[in-house]
Amino acid sequence: MAQAVLPYIPEFITVHLGAPNSNAPNVQVSFPEYIKNVASSEIYPTWPESSIRANIYAQISFALNRIYTEWYRSRGYDFDITNSTQYDQKFIQGRDIFDNVSQIVDEIFNNYVRRQGSVEPYFTQFCNGTTVTCDGLSQWGTVELARQGYTPYGILQYYYGDDIDIVRNAPIRAPIESYPGVALRVGMAGNDVKTIQTQLNRIANNYPSIPKIPSTDGIFGESTARSVREFQRIFNLTQDGIVGKSTWYKIKYIFTAVKQLGELASEGLRVEEVTVPYPPTLQEGMSGVEVRTIQYYLSVLSYFYPEIPFVQIDGIFGPATREAVQAFQRMVNIPSDGIVGAQTWNNLQRVYYDVINSLPPGYQGEGATVYPGYYLTEGASGEDVTNLQTYLALIGRTYTNLPEIPVTGNFGPQTAEAVRAFQRDFGLPVTGSVGPVTWQRIAEEYNQIKLGSPTI
Incomplete structure (x- = not known):
């Protein structure tokens, strides 16, 4: 089931104690402590409470916008925000915190401002309103509005418009960089691929x-690779059609720029732009085709790595699947929580692909080969497509309701339609592309017909 990847409150934030290009140290502090420091450095504890709250909402949202857009990390920096008021918010390491500010931050640090219809924390630009003025919130101006009886929300609307919301009780988790940790290339699939496709379009x-x-x-099909290569050409990157870390963050940087996500005039990020096709995490108690995919990878890898227990491919994430996931996680030295998130998923694809590429020719005998480790989509060609068409051709000769196709080695519209017909008849998601679940089901039918015994 598709889900939207929404903003969260980071447990901590990394602050650069100087201008972005300065040779200054970084400090890492908890997010609430950062906001308490900024608020105590920029406003006065004697101001009306409505004014203080409005300013803190703005300070929270500003910081979250920097984190969510990876404003600095997408530019190659190793921090989330600076303490330079020329660029960001004032942060004074080691300063005293006002008691009333501390209490208010503890209450609202996981609330932030956004535009109605948009996902990202809004870029709540502000200035003091006396020595420096800007198009956003005036800090001293909030004092007068509070004295006139404006609520914190009313003050925020006064400066940022009536079409803002306050998101309350956002989830809190450890911050992680958006780059998935492995390069994305033709044949791979997952939410990270969907993110790149949306941003490139x-x-x-x-x-x-x-x-x-x-x-x-x-x-990640050939059309995605073409878009990546052209993007790389325009921005002077290696034109290999592969989304490594430098290409990933260049795409993120340009996407943020064209949508003005770090500006008052932001175009906004719609829910459909952050909705991903696969569950962000798979864990015990879940079921479905995504679970079958994980089980398929694990079941094949268990033949080559005895430390991974064999798991049945039934689409149900039970204790046996969790134990197999944990064994794999231990093997590749990542946290062994038994939950399949982006890091585990990308490592599974990588290890599986390495294993398949190491197999000798003819290892399968007369049976179907195991899944080649990458999605086959329209436009693909080569030996794996030839194998797929061979299997589908035999199945089509056996089941008269399925089309029999020629074996050409080129994945064209006729092959895509044969795949869709197979998927419809065998209760699989009808996509016209061949991933591990579809490949396994095709291989089972081929082996049953040819050898009388289905195999992985």
Whole structure:
């Protein structure tokens, strides 16, 4: 089931104690302590409470916008925000915190401002309103509004418009960088691929030489590779069609820029732009085709790594699947929590692909080969497509309700339609592309017909 990836409150924030390019140290503090410090450094504890609260909402939202857009990290820096008021908010390491400010922050630090219809924390620009003025909130101006009886929300509306909301009780978790940790390339699938596809298609509105990706389905096909290569050409990156860390963050940087996500005039980020096709995490108690995918990878890897217990491919995430996931996580030295998030998923794909590439020719005998480790989509070609068409052709000769296709080695519209027909008949998601679950089901039918015994 598709889900939206929404902002969260980080447990801590990394602050650079100087201008972005200065040779200054970084400090890491908890997010609430950071906001308490900023508020105590920028406003007065004697101001009316409505004024103090409005300022703190703005300070929280400003910081979260920097984190959510990876404003500095997408530019190659190793921090989230600076303490330079020329760029960000004032933070004075080691300063005393006002008691009333501390109490208010403890109450509202996980609330933030956003535009109605948008997802991202709003860029709540502000200035003191006396020595420095700007188009956003005036800190001293909030005092007068509070004295006139404005509520904190009313003050925020006065400066940022009537179409703002306050998101309350946002989830809190440890911050992680958005880059998935492995390079994305043709044949891979997942939420990170969907993110790149969505961002490239929006960037293409401003850079029309970048071809639009017809289907932002989270599957890295040839159309995605073409868009990546053109993006890389425009921005002087290696034109390999692979989304490594430098390409990932360049895409993020340009996407933030064209949508003005770090500005008052933000275009806004819609829910559909952050909705991903796969559950962000899989864990015990869940079921479905995504669980079958994880089980397939684990069941194959268990043949090569005895420390991974064999798991049945039944689509139910039970204790046995959790134990297999934990064994894999221990093997690749990542936290062994038994939950399949982005890090575990990307490592599973990587290890599986390495294993498959190490197998000798003809290892499968007369049976079908195991899944080749990458999605086959329209436009693909080569031996794996030839194998797929061979299996589908035999199945089509056996089941008259399924089409029989020629074996050409090129994945064209006819092959895609045969895949869709198979998926419809065998109760699989009808996509026309072949991932591990579809491949396994095709291989089972082929082996049953040819050898009388289904295998993985």
